[in-house]
Amino acid sequence: MCGIGGILGGAWAQRSGDAPAAMSRRLAHRGPDGEGMLWLTRGGVSAARPAAGSVEGVLVHRRLAILDPSEAGRQPMSTPDGRYHIVYNGEIYNYVELREELEAGGLRFSSGCDTEVLLAAWARWGEACLSRLVGMFAFAVHDAETGETTLARDLFGIKPLFYSTAGPGFAFASEIKALLTVPGVGRGADAQAVYDYLVWNMTGHDGRSFFADIRRLRPGFLVRVGRDGSVVEGPRRWGSIGLGGAERVPFEEAAERVRSVFLDNVRLHLRSDVEVGCALSGGVDSSAVVAGLRSVAGEDLKIRCFSHIAEDDPAINEERWVDLVAGRAGVEVIKSRPSGDDLARDLDGMIAAQDEPFGSTSIYAQCRVFRLAREHGVRVMLSGQGADELLAGYRPYTAARVATLLARGRLGAAGRLLWASRAWGDPKHTLMRALWLLAKPAVLGTGLSRRRLRRRSWLRAGWFAERGVVGRVATPRGGDRLRSMLHDSAFRTSLPALLRFEDRNAMAESIESRVPFLTPGLAGLLLSQPEEYLLGPDGETKRVFKAA
Known part of the structure; x- marks a missing residue:
């Protein structure tokens, strides 16, 4: 578990001043056991800050030593051939099995940490390694041969990763406070994020943060950044946990x-x-x-x-x-x-x-x-x-199950579940919620007029309307309402x-x-x-x- 950050693109990195060191200080609580910095240059990489004209980026790392606390596990870490360089936050729990597989293919390791395994897996399999990982992660890996840097985040978003393109390049960090040290990253509010929080009490459900200049790399997404700091691919999804049909076993x-x-x-x-x-x-x-x-x-x-x-x-x-x-x-x-x-x-x-x-x-x-x-x-x-x-641990999920039963014509089962719900709530409320789930589409998205916003008298209607805020209500639709709601809760709303x-x-x-x-x-x-x-x-x- 660590803190990571960086600035990609020579124009932004060269004018960053003390920002890389400031990013490291802002992330110190995430990694009190060590810090590292790697400068990306036209001729390779350097641990010391090179001459301004040759800088193409910088990678920042703070270490919390959990696996192999020796110096062999410090970051940024590089492959023996000097092609790939990584800063990584998280844990790959199946690193032992992955290491054995890589060793069977002829690789040798010099540490006992999962970072080295992740880096070797990326060098061997590229993006395909992501689907092999069991763990939580957010990382940036730089390919010195192509000049590209790839950032990726785990399927659940257990580990955070934010980025900004507000300057002439691409800046990223584990926490917003670190990105705010980078020159050019503003503190203005993202109107849609503010609205979603105030009205729906939702945060982290999309790629927005509360800061207009700062985005959140979504769970299961990656983004590729070129040598000049421009986004060359993505953000796009690299994997997901879908919602297929229910498996019928005893x-x-x-x-x-x-x-x-x-x-x-x-x-x-x-x-x-x-x-x-x-x-x-x-x-x-x-x-x-x-x-x-x-x-x-x-x-x-x-x-x-x-x-x-x-x-x-x-x-x-x-x-x-x-x-x-x-x-x-x-x-x-x-x-x-x-x-x-x-x-x-x-x-x-x-x-x-x-x-x-x-x-x-x-x-x-x-x-x-x-x-x-x-x-x-x-x-x-x-x-x-x-x-x-x-596992449907919250009582409001009962309404979604009732909705499924009603949709399938199982009125008796729906009635029995509603009767049982007396023990923890009002069956009438549960039924009304179930009927609403059956009637509403998956997403209602419309631009907000000042008139509609005035219905919420405590909001500054004009401020939101001028910024194109969209009012939206998300509900599961079709098929198994409960399973759909659980999937939505796990990956978006809760x-x-x-x-x-x-x-x-x-x-x-x-x-x-x-x-x-x-x-x-x-x-x-x-x-x-x-x-x-x-x-x-x-x-x-x-x-x-x-x-x-």
């Missing part, structure tokens, strides 16, 4: 497959040269991660878990479940009990870490858990992020923002946060389950996972 068989893939994910996510801890909330997802970790690691491994305890709100205090899971799994639990005064004191720092607005202060609990882990010397944490979006919160909260404390539910194999498997395996006839959520 429920027990489906549960066993889910169990097997999940435990294999936990095993891969345990690979580290430093201690791995867990964020334990007491809910199903984090409890499963803890139990899975104990299952694959055996009884001898010391496991430390970190939990937030909401002492002032009994309705959401899950301390008894935390203690129950800890006792059963034989793990140590260290608890955070922040007060309202703590939140008031830490709020400014949390806002600064996030770079962009967030919907509520609920993310403070996560912030404190990561801080507690750092204070106890734990540098890698596993969490249950993503399970709710893949999870991207949650991953942003988690990344910034963790990296503010120099913690690598890993999410075992979010691999292409497990996500594809869960999204291919029949809807009744995800949300039971009685409203039971995560049904197939609980059975696993």
